[in-house]
Amino acid sequence: MAETCSRSFDESLLSGYLDDALTQGDAQRVRIHLEDCSSCHTLVVDMKRIRKATMTTPFTSPADEQWDERPQGTGSRSAFTLGWLVLIIWGVGVIGFALGHAWAGPQTWIERLILFGGGSGIALVFLSVLIDRLKNRKTDRYREVEK
Amino acid sequence: MTANEAAAAAAPVDDHELVRRAQHGETEACEELARRHRRSVFVLALQLTGSQDDALDISQDALLRFFSKLNRFDSTRPVRPWLFTIVRNRARDIWRRRKTRRAKPLISDGEEGFSYDIVDPTADPHQDLESTELRHRLWRALGVLSESKREILVLRDYHDLSYVEMADVLGIPTGTVMSRLHGARKALRDAYLEQQGGQGG
Numbered sequence: 001m002a003e004t005c006s007r008s009f010d011e012s013l014l015s016g017y018l019d020d021a022l023t024q025g026d027a028q029r030v031r032i033h034l035e036d037c038s039s040c041h042t043l044v045v046d047m048k049r050i051r052k053a054t055m056t057t058p059f060t061s062p063a064d065e066q067w068d069e070r071p072q073g074t075g076s077r078s079a080f081t082l083g084w085l086v087l088i089i090w091g092v093g094v095i096g097f098a099l100g101h102a103w104a105g106p107q108t109w110i111e112r113l114i115l116f117g118g119g120s121g122i123a124l125v126f127l128s129v130l131i132d133r134l135k136n137r138k139t140d141r142y143r144e145v146e147k
Numbered sequence: 148m149t150a151n152e153a154a155a156a157a158a159p160v161d162d163h164e165l166v167r168r169a170q171h172g173e174t175e176a177c178e179e180l181a182r183r184h185r186r187s188v189f190v191l192a193l194q195l196t197g198s199q200d201d202a203l204d205i206s207q208d209a210l211l212r213f214f215s216k217l218n219r220f221d222s223t224r225p226v227r228p229w230l231f232t233i234v235r236n237r238a239r240d241i242w243r244r245r246k247t248r249r250a251k252p253l254i255s256d257g258e259e260g261f262s263y264d265i266v267d268p269t270a271d272p273h274q275d276l277e278s279t280e281l282r283h284r285l286w287r288a289l290g291v292l293s294e295s296k297r298e299i300l301v302l303r304d305y306h307d308l309s310y311v312e313m314a315d316v317l318g319i320p321t322g323t324v325m326s327r328l329h330g331a332r333k334a335l336r337d338a339y340l341e342q343q344g345g346q347g348g
Contacts, residue, residue, distance in 0.1 A: 011329065012325050012326040012328075012329035012330075013325075014329065015325055015328050015329035015332055016325045019303070019310070019328075021310055021325065043333070043336070046336050047332050047336060049281075050285060050304075050332070050335060050336060050339060051304045051332075053278065053281050053282050053285050054285060054289075054300070054301075054304040054305050055304060055305060055307070056278075056282075057282045057285075057286065057305070059190045059193060059194075061185075061186045061189045061190060062189065062203060066203070067181075067185060067207075
């Protein structure tokens with residue numbers, strides 16, 4: 001039996017063999033190869049053992065009550081979205097009102113500069129995050145996959 | 148009711164039929180679909196993220212998205228790969244947010260948030276202990292692999308998806324699945340042996 005595998009053998013066939021996903025011809029090729037190659041034989045034995053352990057691992061999952069506690073329908077999801085929308089509109093309104101009030105109020109130019117300079121800084125930081133997000137979205141190779 | 152009719156009524160309904168019924172507004176069909184798939188959806192999310200909380204969020208979200216788009220879903224398509232695609236994409240979002248290419252280890256003794264069932268004792272306690280330890284080591288090893296290796300491994304070796312279904316979930320050509328899977332299996336074996344060596348086993 002050879003200690004090292006010959007380069008001409010496509011090793012990925014071993015996984016296909018393990019999964020019973022090969023054509024008859026390829027399966028036969030693998031069987032013959034395994035008789036002669038101890039490194040591939042050991043690899044198949046290890047992969048089989050690991051696969052069996054993976055398949056038989058029990059995982060816990062949430063109890064039925066836990067599932068029921070969470071939002072179940074599209075109704076709660078819509079309410080959640082609507083809630084955020086109302087909150088955002090309210091926030092924009094309040095900020096707009098405050099800014100307008102501050103601009104019209106009896107303040108010096110230095111105070112206005114500090115107020116609007118800070119506001120512009122926050123807006124620019126937010127804009128940069130938004131641009132990055134949009135750029136990542138464009139280059140996301142998984143964007144075509146339906147979520 | 149004849150015996151044949153009674154047997155037909157008692158036989159489990161397949162997913163395609165349940166999807167058709169759910170599309171016609173049958174609430175029981177929706178509930179049955181959710182009950183049938185939520186466990187595997189949750190377990191996949193847990194295996195990919197290593198966090199119970201994230202897994203619960205992802206699985207709930209996957210089911211909600213499925214039901215919100217149910218009318219546009221082709222009832223001849225299998226349900227599980229579609230749900231798994233959503234889970235996988237959401238898990239990737241989480242990985243991206245964590246800013247790390249390696250997710251948390253799946254098994255970490257005493258780690259908050261991870262829950263792992265120990266198998267029931269069998270007739271041979273020594274054999275059981277050995278297999279339990281093997282599994283712990285194995286999932287620790289799986290936890291240190293890259294996400295692309297981890298996802299293909301769990302889809303095939305735990306959830307038993309076919310190569311065509313895996314290609315569908317992963318968005319890769321079917322011809323690429325075998326070589327990628329083999330690379331992942333070899334990496335897992337190496338990581339496993341490293342774990343074994345590290346523990347003096």
